Amino acid sequence: MPKRPDSRRSPRRHPMRLRTRLLLAALLSAALALAIAYAMHRSPSPTTLSATAKHPSPSTPRVLPPPAFVPQPPESPPPAAPAKPMPAMVAQPPAAPRVTRHAGKPAAVRFVLVIDDMGYHQKIGEALLDLPLDITFAFLPFAPHTESQLELARARKRDILLHLPMEAADKKWDPGPGALFTDMDQATMHRIILEDLAAIPDAIGVNNHMGSLFTENEPAMRDFLGLLQQRRLFFLDSLTSPHSVGYAVAGELGMLAMRRNVFLDNQQDKELIKKQLDSLILLAEKQGIAIGIAHPHQATLEALRDFAREHDNNVAMVGIRSIARVPQTATQQQ
Numbered sequence: 001m002p003k004r005p006d007s008r009r010s011p012r013r014h015p016m017r018l019r020t021r022l023l024l025a026a027l028l029s030a031a032l033a034l035a036i037a038y039a040m041h042r043s044p045s046p047t048t049l050s051a052t053a054k055h056p057s058p059s060t061p062r063v064l065p066p067p068a069f070v071p072q073p074p075e076s077p078p079p080a081a082p083a084k085p086m087p088a089m090v091a092q093p094p095a096a097p098r099v100t101r102h103a104g105k106p107a108a109v110r111f112v113l114v115i116d117d118m119g120y121h122q123k124i125g126e127a128l129l130d131l132p133l134d135i136t137f138a139f140l141p142f143a144p145h146t147e148s149q150l151e152l153a154r155a156r157k158r159d160i161l162l163h164l165p166m167e168a169a170d171k172k173w174d175p176g177p178g179a180l181f182t183d184m185d186q187a188t189m190h191r192i193i194l195e196d197l198a199a200i201p202d203a204i205g206v207n208n209h210m211g212s213l214f215t216e217n218e219p220a221m222r223d224f225l226g227l228l229q230q231r232r233l234f235f236l237d238s239l240t241s242p243h244s245v246g247y248a249v250a251g252e253l254g255m256l257a258m259r260r261n262v263f264l265d266n267q268q269d270k271e272l273i274k275k276q277l278d279s280l281i282l283l284a285e286k287q288g289i290a291i292g293i294a295h296p297h298q299a300t301l302e303a304l305r306d307f308a309r310e311h312d313n314n315v316a317m318v319g320i321r322s323i324a325r326v327p328q329t330a331t332q333q334q
Contacts, residue, residue: 109315111284112136112291112323113264113304114236116163116209118153119143121296128301129156133308136320138163138207141178141199154202159319161236162203164196166211169241175210180224182217189220190227197231204321207236207260207293208246215244222249229255234324236260238293256324264294264303273303281315289323 118125118139125145128135129152137153138161139146153160165175167182178196180189197203206228214220215237225246228235234256237246250257261283264276277292284290294300 109281109285110289110318110322111280111315112289112320113280113317114138114161114207114260114291114293114320115296115300116207116238116293117295118149118163119146121145122149124296124298124301125149126152128296128304129153129158131304131308133304133317134158134319135304135317136161138209139200139203140165140176140209141196142176146199150200150202159204159321160200160202161320162196162200162206163209164193164206165209166214168210169213169216173210180211180214180220182214182220184220186223189223193224193227197233203233205234205236205324208238208240210240211238211244212241215246216241218245218249221246222253225250225253225255225257229253234258236291236320258291258320258324260293261290262292264292265297265300268297268299270299270302270306273299274306277303277307291320 113133114136115128116138118137120140120143122145126149129137129149136159137149139150139153140163150160165177165179167179168175178192178199180192184192197206208215214224225235235246235250235258237244237250237257237259239260247257247259262276262280264280265273267273273294280290280292294304
């Protein structure tokens with residue numbers, strides 16, 4: 001009986017099938033090696049990546065992500081302009097003379113000096129009137145020497161103001177005859193103003209004597225200035241109070257008004273007065289015109305005598321008429 005083959009023995013493989021499998025495995029290995037090499041070629045090393053980030057290729061535009069939105073604060077308003085110093089005049093003033101410099105010619109500086117309280121000091125008042133300076137004189141209406149000194153002022157063709165007495169804040173100060181008070185009615189006030197003007201018929205304008213209380217009272221100043229406007233007179237605010245409304249009210253009425261810039265002789269010392277006079281001149285050079293006020297004191301007279309002898313020819317004291325453009329009277333034209 002023939003023997004059966006052992007079922008546990010492996011069957012015999014065909015040699016062609018084995019070679020095919022080996023070839024496929026080799027091809028697969030080669031393909032895998034090529035894929036790995038290609039991938040390594042396309043992926044830059046960390047060093048290369050860092051260099052590329054620092055120095056991108058100019059041919060490749062760099063696209064950045066949009067920036068995060070940062071809310072901006074609202075635009076603040078522009079800062080307010082610094083307050084400018086108020087000019088010496090308001091409402092239809094003449095053009096302020098400018099300090100002009102020409103080749104070979106120095107500048108001409110002009111300023112106004114008003115002497116208040118004229119009519120009470122006979123000798124000093126007459127000496128001031130005799131000075132070769134174009135001083136403006138403000139006369140109290142009913143002083144003992146007002147009439148005689150007015151005659152001298154006319155003869156010397158000086159500009160003349162009514163130095164009108166007004167109520168002071170401190171009741172111990174008596175402004176004198178012809179004064180205005182805040183408790184007056186309009187009719188009384190107008191009567192007194194007209195009487196004062198009649199006593200100084202050559203007045204081309206008015207400034208206040210005392211008046212630290214009166215000039216702060218708007219209704220009273222409005223009545224007072226309204227009458228001056230009707231008479232075509234200007235107002236020079238002596239600024240005896242820093243809270244005076246005279247300058248502002250005159251501007252609202254559209255009338256010519258001025259204000260004092262410097263008091264020369266609050267301290268009656270000749271050298272201090274000369275320094276104040278220098279300050280007035282410097283201010284005039286800076287802003288075109290400046291107005292100073294002084295009084296009939298001996299120290300003031302001495303300081304002005306020195307100025308008359310020593311002042312620079314480029315500096316001119318002028319009458320207040322020249323900046324107010326008030327026409328000359330027949331007497332002054334003679």
